[in-house]
Amino acid sequence: MTNYSTSSIEAVNAAIQSHNPFTNAGIVKEQDIWKKKSPDVPTLNAHASDAVFQAIEFVRTSQSSQDKVTSIAITAQQGVGKTHLLSRIRHQLEKEGGALFVYAGGNNYTDLNLIKYQFQQTLADSLSKTGSQLVMQWQEVAAAIANEGRGENLPSPIELVEKFDQAYTNSLTKNKNLMNALQRQALKNKPDADPYILRAILWTLSETQVPFAIKWLSGEELAQFNADELGLPNPSKTNQDREAEALKNIQQILNLVSFYNPVVICFDEIDVKNNSTEDGLPTESVIANFVKILHDTLENSELSQGVVILTVMLPETWRDKVNSIPGGTPDRISKYTQRKPIELKYVSGDSMVELVTVWLQNYYKSKNLIPPHPLYPFEENKLREYGKVNKPSVREALRWCADNFKIDEEPLPSDPFERFELALKREGEVKTEDFLEDSPLIAEALCFGFYTLKGQTIEGVLIEEITSDIQPKSQNSPRSLDKKFINFKIIGSENGQSVKVGVSVIQYSQFTLTAALKRLIDYETFELTRGCLVRSRSMIEQMKKTSEAYKLLNELISEKGGEHVDLIEEQIRPLIAILSVYQKRLNYQLTEEYIFDFITKNKITSDNLLLREILSNPSGNMPVVVDEEDNEVIDELFHSLNTATTEKSDELSELFN
Numbered sequence: 001m002t003n004y005s006t007s008s009i010e011a012v013n014a015a016i017q018s019h020n021p022f023t024n025a026g027i028v029k030e031q032d033i034w035k036k037k038s039p040d041v042p043t044l045n046a047h048a049s050d051a052v053f054q055a056i057e058f059v060r061t062s063q064s065s066q067d068k069v070t071s072i073a074i075t076a077q078q079g080v081g082k083t084h085l086l087s088r089i090r091h092q093l094e095k096e097g098g099a100l101f102v103y104a105g106g107n108n109y110t111d112l113n114l115i116k117y118q119f120q121q122t123l124a125d126s127l128s129k130t131g132s133q134l135v136m137q138w139q140e141v142a143a144a145i146a147n148e149g150r151g152e153n154l155p156s157p158i159e160l161v162e163k164f165d166q167a168y169t170n171s172l173t174k175n176k177n178l179m180n181a182l183q184r185q186a187l188k189n190k191p192d193a194d195p196y197i198l199r200a201i202l203w204t205l206s207e208t209q210v211p212f213a214i215k216w217l218s219g220e221e222l223a224q225f226n227a228d229e230l231g232l233p234n235p236s237k238t239n240q241d242r243e244a245e246a247l248k249n250i251q252q253i254l255n256l257v258s259f260y261n262p263v264v265i266c267f268d269e270i271d272v273k274n275n276s277t278e279d280g281l282p283t284e285s286v287i288a289n290f291v292k293i294l295h296d297t298l299e300n301s302e303l304s305q306g307v308v309i310l311t312v313m314l315p316e317t318w319r320d321k322v323n324s325i326p327g328g329t330p331d332r333i334s335k336y337t338q339r340k341p342i343e344l345k346y347v348s349g350d351s352m353v354e355l356v357t358v359w360l361q362n363y364y365k366s367k368n369l370i371p372p373h374p375l376y377p378f379e380e381n382k383l384r385e386y387g388k389v390n391k392p393s394v395r396e397a398l399r400w401c402a403d404n405f406k407i408d409e410e411p412l413p414s415d416p417f418e419r420f421e422l423a424l425k426r427e428g429e430v431k432t433e434d435f436l437e438d439s440p441l442i443a444e445a446l447c448f449g450f451y452t453l454k455g456q457t458i459e460g461v462l463i464e465e466i467t468s469d470i471q472p473k474s475q476n477s478p479r480s481l482d483k484k485f486i487n488f489k490i491i492g493s494e495n496g497q498s499v500k501v502g503v504s505v506i507q508y509s510q511f512t513l514t515a516a517l518k519r520l521i522d523y524e525t526f527e528l529t530r531g532c533l534v535r536s537r538s539m540i541e542q543m544k545k546t547s548e549a550y551k552l553l554n555e556l557i558s559e560k561g562g563e564h565v566d567l568i569e570e571q572i573r574p575l576i577a578i579l580s581v582y583q584k585r586l587n588y589q590l591t592e593e594y595i596f597d598f599i600t601k602n603k604i605t606s607d608n609l610l611l612r613e614i615l616s617n618p619s620g621n622m623p624v625v626v627d628e629e630d631n632e633v634i635d636e637l638f639h640s641l642n643t644a645t646t647e648k649s650d651e652l653s654e655l656f657n
Contacts, residue, residue, distance in 0.1 A: 012371050016377060022359065073318060073334035073342070074311070075318050082344060089264065096132065106269035108122050124217045267291060288325055347396075348388065352383045352387030377407045423584070423590065442572055443487035443488065443503070452578075458615050486519050488502075521556050532614050533553065
């Protein structure tokens with residue numbers, strides 16, 4: 001018999017009081033799909049994920065070229081679990097293999113006039129994520145190309161990546177060139193492949209050259225020195241040139257990639273309100289038309305393992321917009337289910353219990369605690385009743401859990417000062433990983449912090465108003481704003497002059513960073529006197545000097561008088577804590593007036609260094625970023641040192657002789 005001993009009820013209750021795992025749990029972001037696996041209830045909307053895996057098997061085994069490309073439309077209201085479903089599919093493929101995964105969120109398309117070029121960038125970025133063989137998905141494909149036709153007992157992708165650079169160096173000392181040999185061999189097997197795309201994919205096996213190979217595969221220009229090293233063409237192009245060439249490049253890449261593995265392409269949140277095209281077409285129409293073009297382009301290609309295209313949208317988007325697009329577009333978007341979208345279901349009584357069980361299992365495990373029963377502090381009958389009666393979305397269910405994740409506590413202190421201190425202590429104990437990458441939460445905390453300072457002068461600026469309703473000066477502007485790019489605006493005065501500071505918090509997504517910087521430097525359109533980017537220094541240091549984002553940041557700081565403010569954990573944590581106290585003020589029996597009064601008297605926000613830095617005069621200095629050439633030299637040095645003692649350092653080179 002297994003011994004089962006529960007933790008002390010005091011320890012369990014203390015954990016519940018200090019941390020609520022359901023806070024913001026219903027919001028799944030793009031980085032969660034790639035990195036963090038959210039707790040999942042496999043039975044919830046299993047009909048949808050099962051259909052996707054059946055479609056993967058269908059295209060993989062089909063003998064008909066017309067069946068090598070299929071598509072599924074998935075519809076659901078906000079919060080029902082569309083992105084949860086895609087996360088489930090991605091993580092199952094990462095764990096078990098079976099297909100490569102490409103995620104194209106609606107936020108990635110910041111200029112709908114360049115939809116094909118931006119999808120090429122998304123494709124290159126997605127394939128750079130880790131696959132089922134513990135290397136990049138690009139590297140899985142590159143290893144398969146290198147190993148093709150070479151018999152049994154072949155090196156694994158990890159082994160090839162670990163040994164490739166040394167083998168390449170060894171080949172050059174023998175007046176041979178391993179890359180040229182691999183390219184010639186691969187072209188014999190794939191005579192119709194684009195030789196440069198094939199070469200670039202093979203270069204992803206090199207730990208030193210992989211970032212440049214992926215950059216080239218995304219359609220971007222390289223420094224000429226890097227292009228010469230890789231043996232790749234590198235003409236200067238405009239974005240319009242790249243857009244014109246992108247579809248051919250996408251087809252070539254997917255032809256090669258899908259020969260070795262099926263590919264699942266997910267177009268998520270096509271309802272997002274991005275810029276319209278020059279012709280006035282909205283996001284959903286542009287993406288729907290692109291899916292049709294992609295389907296028709298690939299259907300006539302030589303896809304050995306097949307492609308499955310998923311398009312996720314609101315039911316009304318399908319009903320009122322996509323389904324009425326002429327020219328066979330709906331048939332291409334929902335081919336596998338014969339123009340019948342798969343609709344996601346709401347949470348039932350049974351799935352409500354399963355959902356809470358999974359979340360609490362992960363929570364208590366992370367705390368090394370064993371609760372009195374798996375659903376503690378909830379009661380099973382109440383969970384079932386809530387699911388049965390309310391039929392909530394996943395987001396609503398998790399929000400209800402957040403509101404009800406509490407225990408019958410001892411009475412709160414009678415002194416409001418003590419109640420506030422208790423609240424501040426509890427809400428300030430949130431784990432760093434629960435907020436440091438959550439840009440919307442950080443932005444909300446900063447906005448609230450400035451709101452408490454209305455009427456005060458900070459860093460010489462009299463704060464008069466805080467607004468998150470950021471609209472272009474002209475409603476007909478071609479740069480109509482998706483509101484999240486500039487989170488809020490601080491309006492005030494300094495020495496008699498008007499001050500309007502636009503603040504963007506961007507902790508993830510290179511696409512979002514670029515889009516936000518484009519808005520932050522457009523002072524006239526968004527009526528700003530200064531733009532401010534809030535982003536961790538460690539993330540800024542990862543920028544490449546040749547990237548568009550770096551150029552825009554340089555324009556913001558050096559030409560526009562804007563600034564970058566480092567996001568420091570110790571400075572943002574108290575702001576998130578007071579925001580949480582304010583949001584839960586009824587639970588702590590605190591009034592809004594008292595909270596603001598306490599914040600003011602204790603200078604919680606007026607002395608906050610992060611808030612003050614945002615309002616202070618910009619230094620005009622660009623942050624230091626990593627120098628790519630220096631890194632390359634260092635990487636080569638350490639790689640040489642690490643491999644110098646390897647007994648079979650030329651094993652891979654001999655393999656391809």
